[in-house]
Amino acid sequence: MADPAAVAEPVLVVGAGPVGMTAALALRARGLPVTVLESGAKDRVRPGSRALFVHRQSLRLLERARPGLGQRVAAYGTTWRTRRTLYRGRQVFAQTYPESPGKDALPAFASLRQVDTERFLYEACLEAGVDFRFDAEVTGVEATGTGVTVAAADGDGWTAGHVIAADGARSGVRKALGIPLEGTRSEGYHVVVDVADPAGGEMPVERVFHYEHPGTGGRTVLRVPFTGGFQIDLQCRADDPPGTYDTERAVRRWLPRLVGEDCAHQVLWVSRYHFLRKVAASFTDPTGRVLLAGEAAHLFPPFGARGMNSGIADAVAAADAISVACSDPSRAPVAIGEFASARRRAALFNSVAAGAALDHMRPRRWGRMTQRAAATLAPVVPRCGAWLEHAPYGPRNGPMADAARKY
Incomplete structure (x- = not known):
């Protein structure tokens, strides 16, 4: 040394x-x-x-x-107050929170x-x-x-x-x-895309989660705003060939189906990752x-x-x-x-x-059936929509952000 x-x-x-x-x-x-x-x-x-x-x-x-x-x-x-969850293009959950900074x-x-x-x-x-x-x-x-x-x-x-x-x-x-x-x-991979707000307008300042988005062949999509733009997270399948979704050229092909043609020309960054x-x-x-x-x-x-x-x-x-x-x-x-x-x-x-x-995001057969049933019931049983909204993030109560005890 x-x-x-x-x-x-x-x-x-x-x-x-x-x-x-x-x-x-x-x-x-x-x-x-x-x-x-x-x-x-x-x-x-x-x-x-x-x-x-x-x-x-x-x-x-x-x-x-x-x-x-x-x-x-x-x-x-940016702090948004509206969250939406959709299943195959149909909204199953939406909530707007009042401003409450604490x-x-x-x-x-x-x-x-x-x-x-x-x-x-x-x-x-x-x-x-x-x-x-x-x-x-x-x-x-x-x-x-x-x-x-x-x-x-x-x-x-x-x-x-x-x-x-x-x-x-x-x-x-x-x-x-x-x-x-x-x-x-994990098996499979995700593609993350940063997109700048289009000139002359902004996307709605809300977080939107799509189960089996019809515009991506049934792949799951998350859209999250940040200051100056928004992030798209596309969940690919284990057998999706490299280059199909994770290059800038590929993104320009599938992104307009999610957010419109204007945004396809505002791509800032493309990345691929595994869990x-x-x-x-x-x-x-x-x-x-x-x-x-x-x-x-x-x-x-x-x-x-x-x-x-x-x-x-x-x-x-x-x-x-x-x-x-x-x-x-x-x-x-x-x-x-x-x-x-x-x-x-x-x-x-x-x-x-x-x-x-992760188990919820990449479910096996029974998991997919449960999600489908929850989406069907969501209009009459709000708890089903709430479950679809919260499950992709895992349990929330725990020591995730606790600082060390004071000595």
Whole structure:
């Protein structure tokens, strides 16, 4: 491993995505100096909407980490109040909610592209005095009872008392520590398309879910607005050949059947993904010096917006635990251990909930029959329509967005 730089850091955060920057802000709020290592360039822009939803609990955590940040994200983001669910083109559920931002004036959620969320976080980090090191691809991590040494691909190195690994699904830190991700990868794939609002008009600001959309040969479609446009999620079948739906040329062929011809010329981004349900075997290394957060620790399907929101809670919980460990080293084992236990329980809950949503989204024969029966009964039995509306997101009650307990 390369020799570390002469100056040791109290805390290093690896990864400058939403989770890593939230961790940095939470550490600065506790008075701890922090350096963020990012493998990408300073001017890199991650394409696409990616994580859209910032839940109210996450907005509160951002507000706690940097007063005013949650409010800025909420003010920029879109909050719709109407949800619709259709089955084979026929509406089976619709509900419009009154404006009710809550006692702290934060909405239930804000919908904005991840590039915009990251912009607000980065500006807040600079204001808070966070140090960034770009083009710093981590290739080695060595933790002992007294600290952590981190090496980068270009030969640079750092030492720190603690490290928060927020470097995503392909986490170099997690791999260097030999911590496995445990779980499954689904059959079939989804295509995600970002579309800008058409010139001279906007799509209705409402979330629309289609079971077996007739315009896509019976494939399921979700449309979600965000500030400046909307996202389309098309569920493909396991036997759909690559290129049939997931290229920009293919999108221009099928998209007009969903949202009109004008929108087909406003495509911003096209991506293809598989469902992954994986949770790290441990959220810390054996020494308790390295803590995993966000996609470095868990991967979930996007339904329910569990990924980034639980990652934000991971980040704040990790900062809480490290703050305790730095101020009173005798309490470090308990604080770090409780972080790892609480956040892994949250991840396992999310994994189970995502599995329930996945089973509903890709049902077997009896599941399809149940959905068809519910759609038939929905006009006279509203609970059937409500079930069709809520089931694709999995159970909602649980520790998804709980922050760490206060030590």
